[in-house]
Amino acid sequence: MTLRIILFFLLFIEFSADVFSQEKQIVAIKIEGAKKTDVPFLKSILATKEEQQLDSIILQNDIVLLKRLPAISNAHYRVFTADKKGYNVSIHIDENYTILPNINLWTATNNQFSYKLGLYDYNFLGKNITFGGFYQNNGFDSYAINFRAPNLFSKKWGLALNHQNWKSEEPLYFGQQSANYLYNNISFEALGLYQINLKNEINFGVNLFKEKYQYLSGVTDPSIPKQLNLNKMLFKMVYAYNSLDYFYQYVSGFKSVLYAQFVLTENDFQNDFYIFWNDFFYYKRIGDKGNWANRLRLGLSSNENTPFAPFALDNNLNLRGVGILVDRGTGSFVLNSEYRHTVYDKNWLAIQTNIFTDLGAWRTPGGKLNDFFKKEIIRIYSGVGLRFISKKIYNATFRIDYGFSILNHTGQSKGGLVFGIGQYF
Incomplete structure (x- = not known):
């Protein structure tokens, strides 16, 4: 009986870990519309990062941050399913002449x-x-x-x-x-x-x-x-x-x-x-x-x-x-x-x-x-x-x-x- 309880407990832990691991992460972030603005710089100031869980609130805050930059007149994002485990995030910016x-x-x-x-x-x-x-x-x-x-x-x-x-x-x-x-x-x-x-x-x-x-x-x-x-x-x-x-x-x-x-x-x-x-x-x-x-x-x-x-x-x-x-x-x-x-x-x-x-x-x-x-x-x-x-x-x-x-x-x-x-x- 004790052995069955231990096996059940181990299976439960494995199942729970598998369930929580299914929360999809960001596979890639792509920034479109940047001509003069340095894309690695833009990615460095974003709170949204690759290999992190997708959070729409954080992503929306990043859009607000981008629109405050002198170089950007407007910005918006789209999210695509990359595979069963993740998303691709596409951020489009309209650049200002600065x-x-x-x-x-x-x-x-x-x-x-x-x-x-x-x-x-x-x-x-x-x-x-x-x-x-x-x-x-x-x-x-x-x-x-x-x-x-x-x-x-x-x-x-x-x-x-x-x-x-x-x-x-x-x-x-x-x-x-x-x-x-x-x-x-x-x-x-x-x-x-x-x-x-x-x-x-x-x-x-x-x-x-x-x-x-x-x-x-x-x-x-x-x-x-x-x-x-x-x-x-x-x-x-x-x-x-x-x-x-x-x-x-x-x-x-x-x-x-x-x-x-x-x-x-x-x-x-x-x-x-x-x-x-x-x-x-x-x-x-x-x-x-x-x-x-x-x-x-x-x-x-x-x-x-x-x-x-x-x-x-x-x-x-x-x-x-x-x-x-x-x-x-x-x-x-x-x-x-x-x-x-x-x-x-x-x-x-x-x-x-x-x-x-x-x-x-x-x-x-x-x-x-x-x-x-x-x-x-x-x-x-x-x-x-x-x-x-x-x-x-x-x-x-x-x-x-x-x-x-x-x-x-x-x-x-x-x-x-x-x-x-x-x-x-």
């Missing part, structure tokens, strides 16, 4: 004709590396060189290196008056990039920079030097939560990005200071052609009573139609909301119309938190715009918006056109 010139022409507030010429490859060597730079002339010479490789060391670890020599004429505000200064920032930055998982990423590092201010014109103040040379060190941390899903020009989901910086400075004019802000994004598909997009920015910095406050009020940053660098503050509250509707959509081109409302309030330098609720500080602009979107070139969206003032007690701009490359947010 070598892009950066050309901008404009007239600055001092009527100086300005231009910016640059070239960036957002898929350098076919390995999701961004590499490039630009030269800018706005009456002064500026340039930058940028390198970002999120998967340089492994699937999770990467590196970013940036060098910039930036010059611009900027207004500094003294109450109701202002002066124009030549601002020069020379910086060297190194960041470590770590992808915790599909939805969470952290970047951290240091930026060594020199700031120079040279008085040009306007009012003067005895407390503000006409010339400054400041050596500074900035410690930076960026944490991002990203659950966005992309389908060509359409976006859905939620994203949050927290920026935190601490600046050490060796001078008697400025103290060490901190600055942080969080951008919250929410996107929702509306029907087949609509997209509702929202951005909320909350930020604070050390509350020094200085014209060099870090948060700027500007057309291209937060409120469309408000003007160029019209104010500064030590706190920022901005809400941007717009509805985008596709009116034309073919193989390579999509055209969207949009209506938007931008609302913002600032804490004045040395002010209080209740500044955010003062009607003389709050600005509201609304307007309409157009988007011309290439579905084959990464970030190739030409946008034009016209914003007009709904609430503005300052006597500043009542509205204006805003041009740019890429969606506003």
Whole structure:
């Protein structure tokens, strides 16, 4: 009897092992549509691997990951039965063209004709590396060189290196008056990039920079030097939560990005200071052609009573139609909301119309938190715009918006056109 029990037990174990071993594995993964992108690199960043059990949830997450890469505009997969023991997985990608010139022409507030010429490859060597730079002339010479490789060391670890020599004429505000200064920032930055998982990423590092201010014109103040040379060190941390899903020009989901910086400075004019802000994004598909997009920015910095406050009020940053660098503050509250509707959509081109409302309030330098609720500080602009979107070139969206003032007690701009490359947010 005992022998029969032992034999039965052994047969049961063998049968169970045979049953569980029948769970089919992935025999082969094939990636189609890759021309410039390196296929072994793509396979290395996928969680789906050959000789592992097929998991549709993991595979779908890999598709989301691929669609977030600058090199890929869209991706989908199919599964085929290879034999009795396995599957073949075929992933098809639509590649973007990722070598892009950066050309901008404009007239600055001092009527100086300005231009910016640059070239960036957002898929350098076919390995999701961004590499490039630009030269800018706005009456002064500026340039930058940028390198970002999120998967340089492994699937999770990467590196970013940036060098910039930036010059611009900027207004500094003294109450109701202002002066124009030549601002020069020379910086060297190194960041470590770590992808915790599909939805969470952290970047951290240091930026060594020199700031120079040279008085040009306007009012003067005895407390503000006409010339400054400041050596500074900035410690930076960026944490991002990203659950966005992309389908060509359409976006859905939620994203949050927290920026935190601490600046050490060796001078008697400025103290060490901190600055942080969080951008919250929410996107929702509306029907087949609509997209509702929202951005909320909350930020604070050390509350020094200085014209060099870090948060700027500007057309291209937060409120469309408000003007160029019209104010500064030590706190920022901005809400941007717009509805985008596709009116034309073919193989390579999509055209969207949009209506938007931008609302913002600032804490004045040395002010209080209740500044955010003062009607003389709050600005509201609304307007309409157009988007011309290439579905084959990464970030190739030409946008034009016209914003007009709904609430503005300052006597500043009542509205204006805003041009740019890429969606506003």
